[in-house]
Amino acid sequence: xxxxxxxxxxxxxxxxxxxxxxxxxxxxxxxxxxxxxxxxxxxxxxxxxxxxxxxxxxxxxxxxxxxxxxxxxxxxxxxxxxxxxxxxxxxxxxxxxxxxxxxxxxxxxxxxxxxxxxxxxxxxxxxxxxxxxxxxxxxxxxxxxxxxxxxxxxxxxxxxxxxxxxxxxxxxxxxxxxxxxxxxxxxxxxxxxxxxxxxxxxxxxxxxxxxxxxxxxxxxxxxxxxxxxxxxxxxxxxxxxxxxxxxxxxxxxxxxxxxxxxxxxxxxxxxxxxxxxxxxxxxxxxxxxxxxxxxxxxxxxxxxxxxxxxxxxxxxxxxxxxxxxxxxxxxxxxxxxxxxxxxxxxxxxxxxxxxxxxxxxxxxxxxxxxxxxxxxxxxx
Amino acid sequence: xxxxxxxxxxxxxxxxxxxxxxxxxxxxxxxxxxxxxxxxxxxxxxxxxxxxxxxxxxxxxxxxxxxxxxxxxxxxxxxxxxxxxxxxxxxxxxxxxxxxxxxxxxxxxxxxxxxxxxxxxxxxxxxxxxxxxxxxxxxxxxxxxxxxxxxxxxxxxxxxxxxxxxxxxxxxxxxxxxxxxxxxxxxxxxxxxxxxxxxxxxxxxxxxxxxxxxxxxxxxxxxxxxxxxxxxxxxxxxxxxxxxxxxxxxxxxx
Ligand code: SF4
Ligand code: SF4
Numbered sequence: 001x002x003x004x005x006x007x008x009x010x011x012x013x014x015x016x017x018x019x020x021x022x023x024x025x026x027x028x029x030x031x032x033x034x035x036x037x038x039x040x041x042x043x044x045x046x047x048x049x050x051x052x053x054x055x056x057x058x059x060x061x062x063x064x065x066x067x068x069x070x071x072x073x074x075x076x077x078x079x080x081x082x083x084x085x086x087x088x089x090x091x092x093x094x095x096x097x098x099x100x101x102x103x104x105x106x107x108x109x110x111x112x113x114x115x116x117x118x119x120x121x122x123x124x125x126x127x128x129x130x131x132x133x134x135x136x137x138x139x140x141x142x143x144x145x146x147x148x149x150x151x152x153x154x155x156x157x158x159x160x161x162x163x164x165x166x167x168x169x170x171x172x173x174x175x176x177x178x179x180x181x182x183x184x185x186x187x188x189x190x191x192x193x194x195x196x197x198x199x200x201x202x203x204x205x206x207x208x209x210x211x212x213x214x215x216x217x218x219x220x221x222x223x224x225x226x227x228x229x230x231x232x233x234x235x236x237x238x239x240x241x242x243x244x245x246x247x248x249x250x251x252x253x254x255x256x257x258x259x260x261x262x263x264x265x266x267x268x269x270x271x272x273x274x275x276x277x278x279x280x281x282x283x284x285x286x287x288x289x290x291x292x293x294x295x296x297x298x299x300x301x302x303x304x305x306x307x308x309x310x311x312x313x314x315x316x317x318x319x320x321x322x323x324x325x326x327x328x329x330x331x332x333x334x335x336x337x338x339x340x341x342x343x344x345x346x347x348x349x350x351x352x353x354x355x356x357x358x359x360x361x362x363x364x365x366x367x368x369x370x371x372x373x374x375x376x377x378x379x380x
Numbered sequence: 381x382x383x384x385x386x387x388x389x390x391x392x393x394x395x396x397x398x399x400x401x402x403x404x405x406x407x408x409x410x411x412x413x414x415x416x417x418x419x420x421x422x423x424x425x426x427x428x429x430x431x432x433x434x435x436x437x438x439x440x441x442x443x444x445x446x447x448x449x450x451x452x453x454x455x456x457x458x459x460x461x462x463x464x465x466x467x468x469x470x471x472x473x474x475x476x477x478x479x480x481x482x483x484x485x486x487x488x489x490x491x492x493x494x495x496x497x498x499x500x501x502x503x504x505x506x507x508x509x510x511x512x513x514x515x516x517x518x519x520x521x522x523x524x525x526x527x528x529x530x531x532x533x534x535x536x537x538x539x540x541x542x543x544x545x546x547x548x549x550x551x552x553x554x555x556x557x558x559x560x561x562x563x564x565x566x567x568x569x570x571x572x573x574x575x576x577x578x579x580x581x582x583x584x585x586x587x588x589x590x591x592x593x594x595x596x597x598x599x600x601x602x603x604x605x606x607x608x609x610x611x612x613x614x615x616x617x618x619x620x621x622x623x624x625x626x627x628x629x630x631x632x633x634x
Pocket of ligand 2: 107108
């Protein structure tokens with residue numbers, strides 16, 4: 001077993017540890033806060049002494065139950081998230097004391113209203129644009145409002161000092177994750193896209209960041225050492241693919257289709273991928289101000305205009321020496337579906353091929369997706 | 381050395397033997413066991429042409445059953461194979477519309493025949509050969525008879541593209557006494573509209589080829605011409621384009 005194999009085996013063995021961590025945390029009487037979105041300010045939640053657990057759902061199982069309340073023609077991510085809550089099948093949701101949601105896309109927003117029957121919900125009013133002082137002021141107030149709500153709910157007082165400490169910790173994790181993604185800048189990449197994804201999942205559901213971050217830093221440096229000593233896990237001829245679009249949690253079949261057909265994913269420009277870690281929170285500014293700017297500038301399609309996504313894509317295609325771009329659009333996601341036009345134009349203007357895949361959480365289109373992706377890779 | 385390409389479609393398995401030119405080709409119903417259909421086809425063509433196994437090169441498989449063929453050395457998608465094959469038939473081709481049994485696709489080529497873009501409709505039977513087949517059966521036409529209907533006639537437009545709904549729509553038109561030809565033209569037109577909009581989305585480069593079993597339906601060809609304003613070329617051998625492309629890839633490997 002090579003060094004990297006060992007690392008991967010370790011990660012795989014502990015992939016589900018997050019649930020235990022949350023359970024223990026609860027048993028110690030400490031709060032858990034559910035989040036659905038990259039916009040939820042991690043630093044504030046942790047500064048309140050709570051664990052922020054991602055609820056953004058990825059399974060198909062509870063969708064049928066969700067459809068008893070929600071229309072069928074709705075994004076599977078929304079249906080799945082709601083279904084898990086409704087059927088009480090998600091341990092993270094189960095342990096939550098409250099959930100933080102944002103006014104992002106229409107479907108999510110309306111679904112959140114229904115969630116209130118099950119858990120205390122705190123809605124953050126996310127402006128629809130990141131431009132202008134007005135929008136920024138709204139978001140700045142929303143962070144204050146969240147801070148007070150957390151203080152009240154958990155009877156704590158959140159100091160600026162504590163927030164700054166959390167910012168430092170999270171930035172350190174962001175840097176470590178970034179260096180994990182950057183392993184794919186090498187040619188050939190040091191590890192596969194599937195492996196990267198698995199490590200990042202593990203990190204997302206590892207809630208004791210003080211332990212996690214040094215571990216992750218070491219893992220990345222161990223992988224680099226193994227690479228320098230000649231360990232190769234990816235064929236140098238494999239087409240280098242960037243994935244963009246909707247969150248991939250429930251559509252990991254696309255990741256498998258790319259890598260099982262001879263390609264390698266070198267960059268994920270989705271939520272959960274390099275998008276979030278691209279920008280750090282500025283540690284030299286007053287913490288609440290720095291947080292406001294960091295979170296408001298996430299390049300999500302619910303924002304209009306969404307210039308930062310296009311800028312970021314352009315840079316990533318260069319930095320990661322991308323050969324082709326695959327965009328994943330979940331069924332009934334209007335904002336990403338509309339943006340496919342601009343993304344396609346952008347990608348093609350750089351001379352790279354582009355493929356858009358519309359899918360849901362089911363397995364019914366696995367064969368078709370694999371054919372389309374294979375054909376796309378053959379084209380490169 | 382004889383290169384072999386096998387296109388394992390959902391309905392028919394097409395096999396082409398190639399040695400710089402097409403040696404022979406064969407169509408076998410795919411049936412329940414695609415791998416068996418592929419194996420049988422090779423045996424049949426070997427026998428028929430007095431070729432021994434030692435003379436054959438690597439087998440390349442394509443089509444939806446491509447991964448199930450154990451005797452194949454390599455599997456390549458139908459997009460790549462189809463493009464290779466069609467470009468070999470006619471190197472003026474830049475855009476391909478292929479309507480097969482279960483899916484339809486459009487492919488854009490550059491001057492050298494490389495795929496630059498493609499699009500597939502593979503989610504439902506709408507607008508595919510299967511859709512037309514079901515409707516033709518309902519109207520008691522063969523695909524060829526459907527093709528012979530002059531397109532200038534009166535058209536009963538059909539609003540539903542889903543096979544199930546279109547079926548009941550057709551039945552209700554017939555019950556109301558609408559002429560069979562008019563309903564048939566409506567069905568063909570709905571397929572033509574769908575195909576043309578797919579072509580429009582990818583952008584047609586002149587040199588448009590229409591391939592696949594459905595391209596034998598000449599009224600449909602005229603309709604697509606009318607909707608796109610492009611000359612539509614068809615080829616009698618185009619059903620074998622995928623298998624031919626696979627054989628060409630096999631030939632490269634020798
Ligand atoms: S894509 Fe946008 S709305 Fe969806 S989870 Fe990410 S940030 Fe939130
Ligand atoms: S994928 Fe699209 S529709 Fe679904 S939750 Fe995210 S933004 Fe909303």
